[in-house]
Amino acid sequence: MKAKMALSKQPYKGARDFYPPDKRLQKYIFAKWREVCESFGYEEYDAPILEPLEIYLAKTGEEIVKEQTYLFQDRSGREVVIRPEMTPTVSRMVAAKRQELSYPLRWYSIPNLWRYERPQRGRLREHWQLNVDLFGVEGMEAEYEVISLVDALFKSFGAKPDMYEIRLNSRKLVDDALAGYLSLDGKEAHGVSKLIDKLHKMDRAKFVSAVDKVLKPKSREAGITEKLLALLDVRKIKELPGELKDHPSAAELAQMLNTLSDAGIKNARFDVTLMRGFDYYTDVVFEVFDTHPDNNRSMLGGGRFDGLVGLFGVQPVPTVGFGWGDVTLTNFLELHSLMPDLPPETDIYAAVVGDVVDQARKPIASLRRGGVNVAVDLSGRKVGDQIRAADKKGVRYVLVVGEEELKSGKLTLKDLDTGKEQKLSPSEIIKKFKE
């Protein structure tokens, strides 16, 4: 007879179990995200994890959605997708209450998102993403505010300016550079922009030959390839060639970099090669790069997308927003030694000496009413073993409760960090923990 196949103890592919220490880290990250967003006046919202397929088809290609999402039919045959991103959802929500919401609207959310693909470094099938959006502001003040918020977020995790770099570009500027300055037609421009997106993944010669393949003979002969290469080497806005220097978006970007610099944000720079896909961004785009050599990648990305709310049949609402995944953030914190040492939520581990569990309940209950988190050892083991259990769990304080303490009303509070003991009444203990 064959043995039964054992059940797998592994979590689903590309998804994670969160044991208490993992969950503590997640709570830490979420708390920082919430704290900083709320300090800028952003309000938290949420939505269902399931959306109808159509909501994604409107802005992304059908094939991509069908191949890279969790797509299935519900019992009534509706096509349902587990949300792979939050932007369509939040656009839907804003569109639904387009008239009654008051702008500017500052919203954030921390949804879990799913995508169907092979997991790799920095990318799992399920992740949590901070989504921040500012609706209803047409001018660059919106970009400025959102980028300031991004910077404040990084600083809240203890990041130093040399650990990350904020890169800015403008889709309008790039579009005009390709169509106007380089005189490319639509097809050429699309192909070239895709290549620019992959620029850093190939060497110069390979890039040039790929560009030559995309360009029509007429463009090649006109020396467009050389012109393009020169453009991509531009590092500063004022180095932009010809009419691009006077482009309104260039002026706006320059202005914003100045404003950011005045505000003490000096690790931001213009990057003409920054593309961020090619679909729904309408003007400014930005990304935050990890400067650590082992993780030289984009961690966070966003920009202006003024057209999405309008897809729901209402008047469009200008929007600037970004998304930041927990996986890339965790990699960042690890590589830069910014991982916090997080103790458990328990303040006190109560060791009960002798057969006095019943009598110990009252003083312990009063501690809890006073806001102190108390776990009670119910094992009846020797005190030493109970203290060891507290130490192993990482709880700093042990409360020893025995005949002596119950008689005197003064409980023994031991600090495992210092090894010192104090005899305190429950109210004194509560006072101590309130500090």
Added chain:
RNA sequence: GUGGCUGUAGCUCAGUUGGUUAGAGCGUCGGGUUGUGGUCCCGAAGGCCGUGGGUUCAAGUCCCAUCAGCCACCCCA
């Protein structure tokens, strides 16, 4: 979806050219006498060698398949 690398104890890994009962460190649990942890000493538990098939007198070791993990590509919302 494509390709590469890797699967031995909870974790990190040893395991000779295939050759008896599978090894270490860390961790876990117990003990070192009855109200005090971390260090130290002693001991124990814990392995279908990822899974299935094949070659062989003999497989952790060789071959095939499969699953899983990692990395890269594709894609990136």
